[in-house]
Amino acid sequence: MDCYLCKEPLTPKNDSSEHIIPNSIGGIREVKGFICRKCNGKAGETWDTDLAKQLNKLAVFFRVVRDRGENRAEVIETTAGERLIYDKTSLKLFAPEINKEVKEDGIHFQISANDMKQARQILAGLKRTYPTLDVDKALTSATAQPKYPDGHFHFEFSFGGLSVGKSLVKTALALLSSNGINPNICERANAYIFNNDEPCFGYYYDRDLLINRPIGVPIHCICVRGNKAARTVQAYLEYFGIARIVISLSAGYVGDEFKYAYAIDPTKGQEISVDFDLDFDESDVRKIYEYQLYDPQVALECLHAVLPHEIQRQQEQHLEEVLANSRKAMEQRFAGMSNLDPNEFVEAYIESLKPYIQHLSKTGRLRDR
Numbered sequence: 001m002d003c004y005l006c007k008e009p010l011t012p013k014n015d016s017s018e019h020i021i022p023n024s025i026g027g028i029r030e031v032k033g034f035i036c037r038k039c040n041g042k043a044g045e046t047w048d049t050d051l052a053k054q055l056n057k058l059a060v061f062f063r064v065v066r067d068r069g070e071n072r073a074e075v076i077e078t079t080a081g082e083r084l085i086y087d088k089t090s091l092k093l094f095a096p097e098i099n100k101e102v103k104e105d106g107i108h109f110q111i112s113a114n115d116m117k118q119a120r121q122i123l124a125g126l127k128r129t130y131p132t133l134d135v136d137k138a139l140t141s142a143t144a145q146p147k148y149p150d151g152h153f154h155f156e157f158s159f160g161g162l163s164v165g166k167s168l169v170k171t172a173l174a175l176l177s178s179n180g181i182n183p184n185i186c187e188r189a190n191a192y193i194f195n196n197d198e199p200c201f202g203y204y205y206d207r208d209l210l211i212n213r214p215i216g217v218p219i220h221c222i223c224v225r226g227n228k229a230a231r232t233v234q235a236y237l238e239y240f241g242i243a244r245i246v247i248s249l250s251a252g253y254v255g256d257e258f259k260y261a262y263a264i265d266p267t268k269g270q271e272i273s274v275d276f277d278l279d280f281d282e283s284d285v286r287k288i289y290e291y292q293l294y295d296p297q298v299a300l301e302c303l304h305a306v307l308p309h310e311i312q313r314q315q316e317q318h319l320e321e322v323l324a325n326s327r328k329a330m331e332q333r334f335a336g337m338s339n340l341d342p343n344e345f346v347e348a349y350i351e352s353l354k355p356y357i358q359h360l361s362k363t364g365r366l367r368d369r
């Protein structure tokens with residue numbers, strides 16, 4: 001077997017394990033005997049990196065489970081203009097807020113930091129300018145409490161481009177290769193990958209090609225089908241259930257029927273089983289290339305099928321965390337007290353939940369429930 005990309009013969013030494021679906025968005029299954037180590041690095045650096053950049057916000061939002069590495073945090077701006085660092089487990093201020101006020105009795109600082117460690121660093125910095133500042137004393141007056149953003153999150157999402165297209169086609173070819181079919185038979189894919197000919201794919205938002213789509217799952221899936229009678233090899237690819245692509249790999253296929261698929265739930269890092277209804281004739285393929293089977297309403301429905309589900313899941317998870325944190329705070333505060341005042345306990349408990357309840361109220365979620 002030769003490397004699909006550079007045609008060097010593959011040996012145990014230069015063969016590479018290539019993720020069929022890029023690792024950056026949660027792809028797990030790998031293929032050997034497809035491309036060499038050098039090409040794996042090159043394609044990963046360019047095609048897959050461009051894809052990873054465009055899909056990183058979704059990967060962070062859906063908290064994809066990866067077998068290697070971690071997604072970088074995203075800086076996002078809310079509708080209220082707050083700049084926040086958003087990653088899979090936390091939401092932090094992009095920059096701590098430091099407000100200075102000059103009063104008769106001296107200079108006052110109000111500091112909002114992400115944690116006590118950061119607050120200490122800021123105070124240590126201020127001490128260089130104001131040597132009389134007592135850092136430890138200032139820290140004892142600091143209170144830790146959860147803070148919610150004032151605005152809503154605002155995501156922009158765009159997808160496409162030449163090198164991203166090559167990543168998509170490579171994924172289809174990798175699945176073929178992993179099932180023992182030589183990717184070199186795909187003349188349309190070859191012309192696009194090697195000669196930058198017409199892209200052999202199009203974005204597809206028309207009928208649902210998944211026969212048993214799991215509800216609410218931001219699925220990654222790829223299906224390749226060889227059609228003996230029509231002499232075609234076609235592929236269908238979805239990322240997060242949102243990006244939907246039909247690929248026409250070959251229109252001169254000579255061989256047996258086949259259909260192979262690979263699908264995962266990237267939020268769990270688990271393979272799932274789905275079946276596909278993949279069979280386009282050449283006039284459909286032309287329409288897909290020309291965005292004629294791209295219904296914006298269907299594209300919107302794809303988003304609505306997965307985003308609210310994930311938001312609800314994360315809200316439920318957050319409520320559990322809030323309750324657990326309050327319980328821990330109460331245990332610490334009232335530890336070893338022999339005669340506990342029930343009123344004091346209830347008051348302290350409600351106080352600890354206050355930021356969360358205020359957040360619910362502000363976002364209208366108290367009314368909705």
Ligand SMILES: [Zn+2]
Binds near residue numbers: 003005035040
């Ligand atoms: Zn190579």
